[in-house]
Amino acid sequence: MSTKAVFTMKLEAELRDEFMAATMEDDRPAxxxxxxxxxxxxxxxxxxxEYDEYLHQKVEAARVSMREGRGRSNEDVEAAFAAKRRQLMAG
Known part of the structure:
Protein backbone atom coordinates (compact mmCIF):
# COMPACT_ATOMS: atom_id res chain seq x y z
CA MET A 1 0.00 0.00 0.00
CA SER A 2 1.45 3.33 -0.97
CA THR A 3 1.49 6.22 1.46
CA LYS A 4 -0.89 8.95 0.39
CA ALA A 5 -1.00 11.04 3.56
CA VAL A 6 1.14 11.73 6.58
CA PHE A 7 -0.49 11.68 10.01
CA THR A 8 1.28 13.48 12.83
CA MET A 9 0.16 13.17 16.42
CA LYS A 10 1.29 14.18 19.86
CA LEU A 11 1.56 11.61 22.62
CA GLU A 12 3.48 10.91 25.76
CA ALA A 13 7.07 9.78 25.22
CA GLU A 14 6.55 6.76 27.48
CA LEU A 15 3.51 5.61 25.47
CA ARG A 16 5.39 6.05 22.20
CA ASP A 17 8.43 4.15 23.48
CA GLU A 18 6.35 1.28 24.82
CA PHE A 19 4.33 1.10 21.59
CA MET A 20 7.44 1.12 19.41
CA ALA A 21 9.05 -1.59 21.56
CA ALA A 22 5.91 -3.74 21.29
CA THR A 23 5.75 -3.41 17.50
CA MET A 24 9.46 -4.25 17.26
CA GLU A 25 8.89 -7.36 19.41
CA ASP A 26 6.14 -8.38 17.01
CA ASP A 27 8.40 -7.57 14.05
CA ARG A 28 5.73 -5.30 12.60
CA PRO A 29 6.00 -1.72 11.40
CA ALA A 30 4.40 0.73 13.80
CA GLU A 50 -25.72 0.40 12.56
CA TYR A 51 -26.88 -0.92 15.92
CA ASP A 52 -28.23 2.50 16.91
CA GLU A 53 -30.18 2.65 13.65
CA TYR A 54 -31.47 -0.92 14.15
CA LEU A 55 -32.56 -0.04 17.67
CA HIS A 56 -34.22 3.17 16.48
CA GLN A 57 -36.18 1.20 13.88
CA LYS A 58 -37.29 -1.39 16.47
CA VAL A 59 -38.44 1.32 18.89
CA GLU A 60 -40.28 3.18 16.15
CA ALA A 61 -41.98 -0.05 15.01
CA ALA A 62 -43.08 -0.68 18.60
CA ARG A 63 -44.43 2.86 18.89
CA VAL A 64 -46.40 2.46 15.66
CA SER A 65 -47.75 -0.85 16.91
CA MET A 66 -48.89 0.75 20.16
CA ARG A 67 -50.49 3.69 18.33
CA GLU A 68 -52.39 1.25 16.12
CA GLY A 69 -53.58 -0.72 19.13
CA ARG A 70 -51.61 -3.86 18.29
CA GLY A 71 -49.21 -3.68 21.23
CA ARG A 72 -49.47 -4.66 24.85
CA SER A 73 -48.86 -2.32 27.73
CA ASN A 74 -45.97 -2.89 30.08
CA GLU A 75 -48.50 -3.59 32.84
CA ASP A 76 -50.11 -6.37 30.76
CA VAL A 77 -46.75 -7.96 29.99
CA GLU A 78 -45.63 -7.75 33.63
CA ALA A 79 -48.90 -9.29 34.81
CA ALA A 80 -48.64 -12.14 32.29
CA PHE A 81 -45.08 -12.98 33.32
CA ALA A 82 -45.92 -12.67 37.02
CA ALA A 83 -48.61 -15.26 36.46
CA LYS A 84 -46.13 -17.51 34.63
CA ARG A 85 -43.63 -17.14 37.50
CA ARG A 86 -46.30 -18.05 40.06
CA GLN A 87 -47.26 -21.07 37.96
CA LEU A 88 -43.62 -22.22 37.74
CA MET A 89 -43.04 -21.72 41.47
CA ALA A 90 -46.17 -23.72 42.33
CA GLY A 91 -45.30 -26.44 39.87
Whole structure:
Protein backbone atom coordinates (compact mmCIF):
# COMPACT_ATOMS: atom_id res chain seq x y z
CA MET A 1 0.00 0.00 0.00
CA SER A 2 1.45 3.33 -0.97
CA THR A 3 1.49 6.22 1.46
CA LYS A 4 -0.89 8.95 0.39
CA ALA A 5 -1.00 11.04 3.56
CA VAL A 6 1.14 11.73 6.58
CA PHE A 7 -0.49 11.68 10.01
CA THR A 8 1.28 13.48 12.83
CA MET A 9 0.16 13.17 16.42
CA LYS A 10 1.29 14.18 19.86
CA LEU A 11 1.56 11.61 22.62
CA GLU A 12 3.48 10.91 25.76
CA ALA A 13 7.07 9.78 25.22
CA GLU A 14 6.55 6.76 27.48
CA LEU A 15 3.51 5.61 25.47
CA ARG A 16 5.39 6.05 22.20
CA ASP A 17 8.43 4.15 23.48
CA GLU A 18 6.35 1.28 24.82
CA PHE A 19 4.33 1.10 21.59
CA MET A 20 7.44 1.12 19.41
CA ALA A 21 9.05 -1.59 21.56
CA ALA A 22 5.91 -3.74 21.29
CA THR A 23 5.75 -3.41 17.50
CA MET A 24 9.46 -4.25 17.26
CA GLU A 25 8.89 -7.36 19.41
CA ASP A 26 6.14 -8.38 17.01
CA ASP A 27 8.40 -7.57 14.05
CA ARG A 28 5.73 -5.30 12.60
CA PRO A 29 6.00 -1.72 11.40
CA ALA A 30 4.40 0.73 13.80
CA UNK A 31 2.57 2.41 10.91
CA UNK A 32 0.93 -0.90 9.97
CA UNK A 33 -0.28 -1.40 13.55
CA UNK A 34 -1.61 2.16 13.70
CA UNK A 35 -3.49 1.63 10.42
CA UNK A 36 -5.02 -1.56 11.83
CA UNK A 37 -6.03 0.29 15.00
CA UNK A 38 -7.60 3.06 12.93
CA UNK A 39 -9.51 0.56 10.78
CA UNK A 40 -10.69 -1.24 13.93
CA UNK A 41 -11.88 2.02 15.44
CA UNK A 42 -13.76 2.96 12.26
CA UNK A 43 -15.32 -0.50 12.08
CA UNK A 44 -16.39 -0.26 15.72
CA UNK A 45 -18.00 3.14 15.06
CA UNK A 46 -19.76 1.79 11.95
CA UNK A 47 -21.16 -1.17 13.88
CA UNK A 48 -22.27 1.13 16.69
CA UNK A 49 -24.09 3.42 14.24
CA GLU A 50 -25.72 0.40 12.56
CA TYR A 51 -26.88 -0.92 15.92
CA ASP A 52 -28.23 2.50 16.91
CA GLU A 53 -30.18 2.65 13.65
CA TYR A 54 -31.47 -0.92 14.15
CA LEU A 55 -32.56 -0.04 17.67
CA HIS A 56 -34.22 3.17 16.48
CA GLN A 57 -36.18 1.20 13.88
CA LYS A 58 -37.29 -1.39 16.47
CA VAL A 59 -38.44 1.32 18.89
CA GLU A 60 -40.28 3.18 16.15
CA ALA A 61 -41.98 -0.05 15.01
CA ALA A 62 -43.08 -0.68 18.60
CA ARG A 63 -44.43 2.86 18.89
CA VAL A 64 -46.40 2.46 15.66
CA SER A 65 -47.75 -0.85 16.91
CA MET A 66 -48.89 0.75 20.16
CA ARG A 67 -50.49 3.69 18.33
CA GLU A 68 -52.39 1.25 16.12
CA GLY A 69 -53.58 -0.72 19.13
CA ARG A 70 -51.61 -3.86 18.29
CA GLY A 71 -49.21 -3.68 21.23
CA ARG A 72 -49.47 -4.66 24.85
CA SER A 73 -48.86 -2.32 27.73
CA ASN A 74 -45.97 -2.89 30.08
CA GLU A 75 -48.50 -3.59 32.84
CA ASP A 76 -50.11 -6.37 30.76
CA VAL A 77 -46.75 -7.96 29.99
CA GLU A 78 -45.63 -7.75 33.63
CA ALA A 79 -48.90 -9.29 34.81
CA ALA A 80 -48.64 -12.14 32.29
CA PHE A 81 -45.08 -12.98 33.32
CA ALA A 82 -45.92 -12.67 37.02
CA ALA A 83 -48.61 -15.26 36.46
CA LYS A 84 -46.13 -17.51 34.63
CA ARG A 85 -43.63 -17.14 37.50
CA ARG A 86 -46.30 -18.05 40.06
CA GLN A 87 -47.26 -21.07 37.96
CA LEU A 88 -43.62 -22.22 37.74
CA MET A 89 -43.04 -21.72 41.47
CA ALA A 90 -46.17 -23.72 42.33
CA GLY A 91 -45.30 -26.44 39.87
Missing amino acids: SQVVRELMRGYLDQRRRSR
